[in-house]
Amino acid sequence: MHRIKKMAAAFFVFLLTGCAAIQEEEIPDTENTITSMEAEPELSYEVPASSANIFINQLGYIKDGKKVAVFCGKKLPEEFQVIRKDTGETVFTGYLENKGYDERLQEYNSYGDFSALCEAGLYYIEAPLIGQSYSFQIEDGLYENIFKEACKQYYYNRCGMTLTKQYANGVAHNACHTGKAVLMEDESVSLDVSGGWHQDEKGSKNVVLAARSIGVMLLSYELYGDSFTDEIGIPESGNGIPDLLDEIKYEADWLLKMQDGETGAVYSGVEIYEQNGIDKVCVEPADGKSTMAFAMALAKFGYLYQEYDGNYAAQCLAAAEYAWKYADLNLQEEAEAEEWRFAAAAELYRAKGRQSFHKYVTGYLAREACGENVNDVVFLGCVTYICTKQPVKLEVCEEIANTLMLRAEKIAREASGTLFLAGTESARNDNQELLRNMMYLTTVDHMITNKEYDSVIENHLHYFLGRNEKSISYIDNVGEGNYRTIDESMGIMKQFEANSKLIFMLSEIVGEHYH
DSSP states (O other): OHHHHHHHHHHHHHHHHOOOOOOOOOOOGGGOOOOOOBSSOOOOEEOOSOOOSEEOOSSEEOTTSOOEEEEEESSOOSEEEEEETTTOOEEEEEEOEEEEEETTTTEEEEEEEOTTOOOOEEEEEEETTTEEOOOEEEOTTHHHHHHHHHHHHHHHTBOSSOBOHHHHGGGOBOOOSOSOEEETTEEEEEEOOOOSBOOSTTOOEEHHHHHHHHHHHHHHHHHSGGGOOSOSSSTTTTSSSOHHHHHHHHHHHHHHHTBOTTTOOBEEEEEEEEETTEEEEEEEEEOHHHHHHHHHHHHHHHHHHTTTOHHHHHHHHHHHHHHHHHHHHHOTTOGGGHHHHHHHHHHHHHHHOOHHHHHHHHHHHHHSOOOTTOOHHHHHHHHHHHHOSSOOOHHHHHHHHHHHHHHHHHHHHHHHTSTTSSSOTTGGGOHHHHHHHHHHHHHHHHHHOOHHHHHHHHHHHHHHTTOSTTOOOSSSSOSTTOOEESSGGGSGGGBHHHHHHHHHHHHHHHHHHHO
16 A cells, blocks of 8 residues: 555646736725725624525536535425526426435435536426525536636726726726825834735735735636636737736736845734824835745745746846845744745745755655645645756655645545535635635646545535535525625635635636536
8 A cells, every 4th residue: 555655646746847017097985995905804604584495606616517416304305396586387307316424413414416408598497395495507607707706806907007997896996095005113214015915904915915815816727727727808808918927917017016125034024003094005124035035936936937028037046045145044934924935945946956955845845744734835845846847856746746746635525515515614714725625626626637526626616606515606696695704805705814725626617518
């Protein structure tokens, strides 16, 4: 068994190694309200008042996809019907597959498979003893549309430019925070730190949060590049560059402004404070963690952007190296920055091939193995290392690959053993954990193409879109059973970091079904 795992890991490693002009438009002041993703929203949901115990993806299913509803109740019938909403016609009758009795909830659980129904339309499910489900669509393009909307969320949160109705519709607003900011530690110093993405309703911008989301989205682009188009509907659409890269470049422009030109250190963020009814924009002090997060993000972006704009890519890589030199002089004992420094070293080694970066990567992995509980930052660095075309230590790559495959297998096994085919009971209390698991599973699935993993990933999308114990959509306001929240910005798309992982998961699903 051990030999088989080593052979699988070796095979895995073998597979791996190998801006347009913005139209200005005057927007009324009443619309000059920042609509932002939340960095850490309060996840407090109110369950819809009336919901039968028939749980479905409330957005819907593509025509040739797997379509399964979950039925729960004190008593369950043998049959269910799918009914066309506009005519009331029963178009499909199916039989329930008994999944057993839940002692804790004192109810029976069953599945109803209606995959054979492939005709486009709007439907609902009805069953004796239970009632009706929420309505849902069957239509090709559903997942592609939600993927585009997830990608566009970052455009909606652009700072420092006018968002016109042509591209932003109801969230259009005039340019905001275009003036100079002051250093928090010395208000006599002013800086231009306009641009980038708002991360909360105040308009704050944090370098570490930005770098983590950039890293996740760029990895999804590396693995599933064909899923990303040049037509999601932003000002740069149609310029021959995938819109995701255009969007990340907008953030990269801001990141470059956050670097101290004299030292290479990077200011940690921008905070907005209200003073006498006016926004006061303050730049937070530089620190090692932000400097290394900056280096990782710009090195990764610079490497991937070379084919579109060599000069800009070189600027990003030079800025990342400058930040690294600051680390060499100042961060020897700053443990909090070490994970980011590892990820930055992996990116810089791939881009530059210098042995000093490779030495740091292998030294870090010798001290801190890429184990099962590795966090997002180390995960990104590990995947970059085993993907590089530079010389690598094969035994290190095999260890990383084996760890990733074991973790993927565990995630798939645990999800397949649950009623809603997603996560574990504890993980389902944290959508961020579910999305993180899908990021790991999606990465491994790309490398070894496992149909079981495809199903697990898509079942998580069904879970997020309403096929869950609360019968609510966690992604955004889609479907008849939309969640109701204290704060309407709490869907996954409105959470700054969660949305990047949603994009990662959707890139695999869209790539699987449409390419």
